[in-house]
Amino acid sequence: MTKEAAHMPMRSTIRTILVVCVLILLAVQPGCRRSLAVLYFTDSDNDFAGEALDRMGFAYTRTYSLTDFAGAFVADAWDIVIVDNRHPVIPEGMFEAVATLMYYYHSAGGKILLSTCYLDNDEFEAYWATFGYQHQYSSPFPINVFRLESAGDLWTDPNDVPDLDLTGVTDTYGNAANAFKGSAVMSGSKVATFNETIPEDPSSGAVFRANSGRTILNAFFLDDAVVGGVPIDSDDDNIPDAVEWYMNELAALEKVPGAKVKPAPP
Numbered sequence: 001m002t003k004e005a006a007h008m009p010m011r012s013t014i015r016t017i018l019v020v021c022v023l024i025l026l027a028v029q030p031g032c033r034r035s036l037a038v039l040y041f042t043d044s045d046n047d048f049a050g051e052a053l054d055r056m057g058f059a060y061t062r063t064y065s066l067t068d069f070a071g072a073f074v075a076d077a078w079d080i081v082i083v084d085n086r087h088p089v090i091p092e093g094m095f096e097a098v099a100t101l102m103y104y105y106h107s108a109g110g111k112i113l114l115s116t117c118y119l120d121n122d123e124f125e126a127y128w129a130t131f132g133y134q135h136q137y138s139s140p141f142p143i144n145v146f147r148l149e150s151a152g153d154l155w156t157d158p159n160d161v162p163d164l165d166l167t168g169v170t171d172t173y174g175n176a177a178n179a180f181k182g183s184a185v186m187s188g189s190k191v192a193t194f195n196e197t198i199p200e201d202p203s204s205g206a207v208f209r210a211n212s213g214r215t216i217l218n219a220f221f222l223d224d225a226v227v228g229g230v231p232i233d234s235d236d237d238n239i240p241d242a243v244e245w246y247m248n249e250l251a252a253l254e255k256v257p258g259a260k261v262k263p264a265p266p
Helices: 003-028 048-056 066-075 094-107 122-129 149-155 241-255
Strands: 038-042 061-063 080-085 111-116 133-139 179-184 189-193 205-210 215-218
Touching: 038 048, 038 066, 048 080, 048 241, 061 066, 066 080, 066 094, 080 094, 080 241, 094 111, 094 122, 111 241, 122 133, 133 205, 149 189, 149 241, 179 189, 179 205, 215 241
Parallel strands: 038 061, 038 080, 080 111, 111 215
Antiparallel strands: 133 179, 189 205, 205 215
């Protein structure tokens, strides 16, 4: 056997190892493993949900008006829809149309991550019930939010998220409500609370999962988690706490079974 022939098996083994290593590296790249259709509406000031999407490697369609959002919503099928609605919408009545689309969408198996300034509007009470939420009380200022450990890996994957300490946050919107305490109804379960002293308080829910985990409703604004112009990072890991919360909520939605659908009447 020649020296060249003797080295051929080793070279073949090395090539195989290198190919396997490349495939592993490609598999762990966020952009490669998250080929989902994501639609994102935001009128927030800090775009924490957008930063979470970027950090996790999601490709997504972003809209800044609910009119554009509604148009995109009905134009394609989506795996995950995110609505981060901080401000009342103009024209009036637009949010009702969007709420109806969201209802059709999650009823057909779609996944939604939602926060909105309309949680205390009686006109939408029936819609919010389908997200497992019933409004109880609105606060004119931000309130600290505490995780409920019963939520499991919602708070540990991909980040070990801290409770949201909103001490010192400035309400820049006057008397606009910043927190919407609620109760779990229908398929909903409370996974975070505004009441640290009595976490089992049924009327102080802050985050709700429903529809077999396909919907997550934040009954407050993660957009508030800024003090003195600097995003709160209470665990000093160089990721804003609000971004960590959004990342974990997105990861939780990604894990559960769902359908890629367009919103349409049944």
